Amino acid sequence: MYFFHGQFSVNHYYFVFLKNNYDLDVTRLVNLSSVGGVVN
Secondary structure, eight states, rough: OHHHHHHHHHHHHHHHHHHHHHHHHHHHHHHHHHHHHHHO
């Protein structure tokens, strides 16, 4: 049970890590689009 909890925690943090990276990528794309819109 402790092992399962440990695995769950690792998966949870890994998911949060992926989500944070995804949010950063989306923010970067939006910023690039905004800059491109301003330039154009």
